[in-house]
Amino acid sequence: MLPMDLRIGNLKLEGNLLLAPIAGYTDLAFRLVVRGCGGVSLAFTDLVSAQGLLRGTPGSLELVRTCPADSPLGLQLYGGEAEVLARAARLAQDRGLPLVDLNLGCPVYKVTRHGGGAALLRDPTAAVRAADALVRAVDIPVTVKMRLGWDGDTIVAPRLAVELERVGVAAVTVHARTAVQKLGGKARLDEIARVVDAVREIPVIGNGDVRSPADAARMMARTGCAGVMIGRAALGDPWIFRDTRALLAGNPPSPAPTREQRIDLVARHFRLLLEHVGEARACQSIRRRIRWHAKTLHPARRLRAALQRQGSAAEFERAIAAFRISDRKVEIDGEPVGVPVQAT
Ligand SMILES: Cc1cc2nc3c(=O)[nH]c(=O)nc-3n(C[C@H](O)[C@H](O)[C@H](O)COP(=O)(O)O)c2cc1C
Incomplete structure (x- = not known):
């Protein structure tokens, strides 16, 4: 074909x-x-x-x-x-x-x-x-x-x-x-x-x-x-x-997007919304779309939790920054500890 x-x-x-x-x-x-x-x-x-x-x-x-x-x-x-x-x-x-x-x-x-x-x-x-x-x-x-x-x-x-x-x-x-x-x-x-x-x-x-x-x-x-x-x-x-x-x-498939690239995409989407519809509606709009992004972005629960709470551009950026590292294992003295969903 x-x-x-x-x-x-x-x-x-x-x-x-x-x-x-x-x-x-x-x-x-x-x-x-x-x-x-x-x-x-x-x-x-x-x-x-x-x-x-x-x-x-x-x-x-x-x-x-x-x-x-x-x-x-x-x-x-x-x-x-x-x-x-x-x-x-x-x-x-x-x-x-x-x-x-x-x-x-x-x-x-x-x-x-x-x-x-x-x-x-x-x-x-x-x-x-x-x-x-x-x-x-x-x-x-x-x-x-x-x-x-x-x-x-x-x-x-x-x-x-x-x-x-x-x-x-x-x-x-x-x-x-x-x-x-x-x-x-x-x-x-x-x-x-x-x-x-x-x-x-x-x-x-x-x-x-x-x-x-x-x-x-x-x-x-x-x-x-x-x-x-x-x-x-x-x-x-x-x-x-x-x-x-x-x-x-008939070309070989591109490599699947990495988690980083998928997160970058959500961030880019938010920034474009910000530019075109303003802060309040950008925050609202990205919240409505989380379930689509969450299908491929893990841990999905953390993404939903992080983005559902944000209500300003600054909060969005903090939430997304925290989500970036939320799949990493953090150990203190050899013991795994949870990573906060939202950076402070
Ligand atoms: C929430 C929603 C809104 C839609 N809005 C439109 C629309 O504005 N105009 C239109 O022609 N079709 C609209 N559709 C139908 C889609 O364009 C498409 O025909 C349908 O989703 C089937 O294609 P898909 O299986 O690839 O999604 C809408 C579908 C959904 C789910």
Whole structure:
């Protein structure tokens, strides 16, 4: 399986591995962390309300914040009204973003109640109309991220993908679950393959349950998809893109990151949060993410204990410094003693 450089409309990407939008997690600081680990071809903003963006709500504006190192970046929009989506897409284009993605997968009530996200899977005609309006509104490529259908009895992905291609959508990403499944059950690779078979030439990007480079290679081999999007696995292992790229290229794997490198990564993540969202939110945000980092950083209990308590940048730095040495055995007169979690 050879890696390919993905072309999405007029956007030529290096490689074919995409970071999935994970609302509340894949913010600017995290995207910079993951990009720094290598192998990411394209990343996305969290889903942004088209209406909110047009109104300029602080939340929406923050979601579209980016910087030159955070490139290429797609803006993911949701909404139920074609005209509103189109105007929001133009705004994205004016801000210099190279791609707009339409969300047809979010099952959360806040998003579906006004006809956005996965609600559009129940009305494929409206979904195509929305995509068509987006394509007509901008010169940058428009992509769609969708689920298979609303539920198991209404799988629409293959037919919908054909219609989306017809109106000019440049690529589709398929999260191989239905909306009612949310994140339950398993992603269905056979359904991704059906979408690949259905479209004429646009790239299909597979998504769902890729937890390792081998999973990504398997997804490509079984479905014929042109690219792979990875979400949750990247939260705990931001090196997964680098490692997957190496596997697809037939290159030897890089050495696994050391404990020191993993700690450096948490520290870098915190400092980027500090820079981009300020001290209070940086502290809060890193606390929410400890469980992901703790999956690979030992002793995990100490990491959680240390970071859960911190409430300022200085406390974070002290906690992380203490954690660095917390796996070392300290002996006094030949007797092992515990290392304090928090340096004083
Ligand atoms: C907490 C959370 C938030 C998510 N937010 C978004 C989102 O904003 N937009 C979107 O298209 N998908 C969103 N997703 C779905 C992911 O992009 C992805 O499709 C899903 O997690 C399956 O991929 P994975 O198994 O690689 O994580 C979210 C998933 C989770 C768990």
